[in-house]
Amino acid sequence: MLHGGTMVTKPTFYITTPIYYPNDKLHIGHAYSTTVADTLARYKRLRGYDVRFLTGTDEHGQKLQRKAEAAGMTPLAYIDGIVEGIKKLWERLDISYDDFIRTTEERHSTVVQKMFSRLLEQGDIYLDHYEGWYCTPDESFWTEIQLKDGHCPECGGEVEWVKEEGYFFRMGKYADRLVQYYKDHPEFLEPESRKHEMLNNFLLPGLEDLCVSRTTFDWGIPVRENPKHVIYVWLDALSNYITALGYLSGDPELEARFAKYWPADVHMMSKEIVRFHSIYWPIMLMALDLPLPKQVVGHGWLLMKDGKMSKSKGNVIDPNQLIDRYGSDALRYFLLREISFGQDGVFTYESFMDRLNYDLANDLGNLLHRSLAMLKKFASGVIPEPAHLTELETELRDWIVSLADQTEAAMERKEFSKALETIWQLVRRGNRYIDETAPWALHKAGEGERLNTVLYTMFEVLRIVSVWMEPFMPKTAPEMRRQLGLASGAATTWDSARVFGTLPPNLVTAPGEPIFPRLDVEKELAVLGVLALPDASVAPAKEANKAGDKATQAQPEGVVSLIEIGDFTKVELRVAEVVSAEKIAKADKLLKLQLSLGDEVRQVVSGIAKHYAPEQLIGQKVILVANLKPVKLRGVESHGMILAASTDTQLVLATVSGDIPVGAKVK
Numbered sequence: 001m002l003h004g005g006t007m008v009t010k011p012t013f014y015i016t017t018p019i020y021y022p023n024d025k026l027h028i029g030h031a032y033s034t035t036v037a038d039t040l041a042r043y044k045r046l047r048g049y050d051v052r053f054l055t056g057t058d059e060h061g062q063k064l065q066r067k068a069e070a071a072g073m074t075p076l077a078y079i080d081g082i083v084e085g086i087k088k089l090w091e092r093l094d095i096s097y098d099d100f101i102r103t104t105e106e107r108h109s110t111v112v113q114k115m116f117s118r119l120l121e122q123g124d125i126y127l128d129h130y131e132g133w134y135c136t137p138d139e140s141f142w143t144e145i146q147l148k149d150g151h152c153p154e155c156g157g158e159v160e161w162v163k164e165e166g167y168f169f170r171m172g173k174y175a176d177r178l179v180q181y182y183k184d185h186p187e188f189l190e191p192e193s194r195k196h197e198m199l200n201n202f203l204l205p206g207l208e209d210l211c212v213s214r215t216t217f218d219w220g221i222p223v224r225e226n227p228k229h230v231i232y233v234w235l236d237a238l239s240n241y242i243t244a245l246g247y248l249s250g251d252p253e254l255e256a257r258f259a260k261y262w263p264a265d266v267h268m269m270s271k272e273i274v275r276f277h278s279i280y281w282p283i284m285l286m287a288l289d290l291p292l293p294k295q296v297v298g299h300g301w302l303l304m305k306d307g308k309m310s311k312s313k314g315n316v317i318d319p320n321q322l323i324d325r326y327g328s329d330a331l332r333y334f335l336l337r338e339i340s341f342g343q344d345g346v347f348t349y350e351s352f353m354d355r356l357n358y359d360l361a362n363d364l365g366n367l368l369h370r371s372l373a374m375l376k377k378f379a380s381g382v383i384p385e386p387a388h389l390t391e392l393e394t395e396l397r398d399w400i401v402s403l404a405d406q407t408e409a410a411m412e413r414k415e416f417s418k419a420l421e422t423i424w425q426l427v428r429r430g431n432r433y434i435d436e437t438a439p440w441a442l443h444k445a446g447e448g449e450r451l452n453t454v455l456y457t458m459f460e461v462l463r464i465v466s467v468w469m470e471p472f473m474p475k476t477a478p479e480m481r482r483q484l485g486l487a488s489g490a491a492t493t494w495d496s497a498r499v500f501g502t503l504p505p506n507l508v509t510a511p512g513e514p515i516f517p518r519l520d521v522e523k524e525l526a527v528l529g530v531l532a533l534p535d536a537s538v539a540p541a542k543e544a545n546k547a548g549d550k551a552t553q554a555q556p557e558g559v560v561s562l563i564e565i566g567d568f569t570k571v572e573l574r575v576a577e578v579v580s581a582e583k584i585a586k587a588d589k590l591l592k593l594q595l596s597l598g599d600e601v602r603q604v605v606s607g608i609a610k611h612y613a614p615e616q617l618i619g620q621k622v623i624l625v626a627n628l629k630p631v632k633l634r635g636v637e638s639h640g641m642i643l644a645a646s647t648d649t650q651l652v653l654a655t656v657s658g659d660i661p662v663g664a665k666v667k
């Protein structure tokens with residue numbers, strides 16, 4: 001960019017989210033990380049940075065392969081549907097990412113292979129044998145002593161004994177350098193408490209070499225030199241932060257982009273994966289002779305009343321459900337305001353409704369709508385020129401400068417809740433200002449000049465609030481300005497919000513629908529069907545999907561969105577009796593069933609073989625989804641699906657409790 005003859009280059013800011021596992025629909029925990037990163041990216045753009053914002057999906061590994069197998073699909077076919085849903089969710093949440101990387105893309109996998117080869121060549125990686133524990137949900141290796149009561153110390157899940165040939169990364173070789181790096185860069189790992197945890201639990205006791213390949217499954221990036229090995233999914237996944245920029249791509253333009261944005265300014269994530277990002281990732285980078293990221297930020301967890309949101313507990317909240325009913329900005333506001341960044345925070349529908357009612361409807365919505373209504377009544381909807389500013393306005397003007405300082409300081413420290421709290425001080429001050437100045441009384445008394453100043457000030461407050469809100473609520477901020485009749489320009493830049501009096505007068509306002517209508521909490525809870533949350537009302541019947549077609553599979557478990565009764569009646573459920581059952585060759589999870597409906601026999605393929613022997617099923621009355629489109633699973637036709645209740649480890653067929661003829665409808 002040329003400015004008065006000198007080159008002005010914007011400072012860069014590279015921010016990433018974790019790349020999520022597309023093994024299921026994402027929940028509001030994932031939405032939280034991504035919204036936080038987006039808010040920071042938007043803020044930095046407003047502050048004049050050249051921002052690069054990366055997100056994506058982590059598509060390899062044993063967990064995904066197993067999920068896809070259980071669904072009777074190829075991994076990629078299974079993942080594609082989910083990735084589509086993730087992209088749609090980010091679009092709905094206004095996530096302003098510049099790039100979305102999928103680790104199954106060639107631009108990623110070929111570079112990961114090159115990186116692996118280089119590490120192998122220079123002796124940082126060597127071939128040996130691995131014997132130890134593996135946690136598939138976390139895709140992590142553990143030693144006997146690290147286990148907690150025989151379970152994964154991280155997620156508490158089952159671990160399995162793994163014994164196979166494997167490549168190893170000499171992590172220990174770099175441990176001292178990393179400890180020194182922590183010392184020299186106190187800002188590297190945030191919050192501070194995580195740094196102590198990394199040092200005391202992992203780095204100081206001595207880093208073991210890390211197994212970085214697997215041979216017992218093939219859903220991964222093959223090691224070029226020895227393709228029966230696939231590269232360990234974490235090595236593959238972490239590399240995304242540089243492959244997406246163009247590292248080792250061989251394309252000069254992309255390599256230049258890598259040089260421009262790397263090292264990352266912020267890797268955003270929650271605490272359980274900080275270990276991978278603050279130990280393995282920097283060591284990989286050291287071995288590759290690359291600079292380390294400037295900061296790894298491990299925020300807290302979004303919890304439900306009964307603990308961490310988890311699919312097996314069935315207490316996950318689908319962000320789409322909240323966006324459908326309340327809009328994306330309401331969800332973004334709630335997440336950023338309610339949770340103190342860095343700490344865990346509890347999601348309850350009640351606190352969500354309260355934030356919407358008090359902060360958004362009462363404070364913000366009210367300020368906008370009453371201002372517009374008064375302007376219409378007292379000044380034909382046109383923002384007047386202010387006359388003399390009294391002490392009330394000059395005090396407000398000076399206070400706004402200090403609020404701007406506080407908001408910026410909070411944003412720089414990633415204290416998002418505090419920043420919003422500061423902004424809302426001005427929103428509430430705006431409402432009080434109206435009460436104190438009583439424009440209706442000024443109008444009645446014919447104090448036109450004073451009224452003009454007061455009306456102008458009300459709208460100036462709204463303008464400033466809209467600028468500060470922009471990183472948090474990217475739909476509401478421009479909508480407010482649309483209603484103010486204010487186009488983007490000099491009065492909507494970040495810095496303009498410090499300067500009281502920037503709002504151009506004579507704008508013709510355009511009042512619209514209330515931006516945040518007040519909610520009847522009881523009614524909302526009833527409509528959402530969450531009065532009895534968490535458990536029964538949201539428990540997913542995920543295994544029931546297993547014999548379903550692709551469309552069903554692309555909508556995995558979680559809290560389903562609300563449906564109309566008409567949607568439910570589209571599903572034809574009928575009682576059916578199992579007349580025969582047999583295994584399907586080379587499909588260890590599937591059974592082929594013949595089901596009697598009285599007047600017809602149906603063939604159905606069901607993913608229940610791990611839980612039922614064929615002979616156990618004969619004579620059982622099950623519930624059949626009778627009007628599903630037929631599909632072929634492992635080459636066998638399936639005309640419907642049977643229902644079952646399940647957890648991660650159990651599966652029980654749904655059946656009828658009394659005597660009823662086969663073919664009877666279930667409603």
Ligand code: ME8
Pocket residue numbers: 017018019020021022028029030032033058237238268269270271272273300301302303308309
């Ligand atoms: O770990 N509260 O993917 P993942 C807050 N693929 N944040 C949450 C959350 C919760 N309850 N649940 C999930 C992986 N998250 C790897 C990452 S990166 C190279 C590879 C967010 O799908 C949070 O950011 O399990 C967490 O770190 C991430 O989702 C885990 O996503």
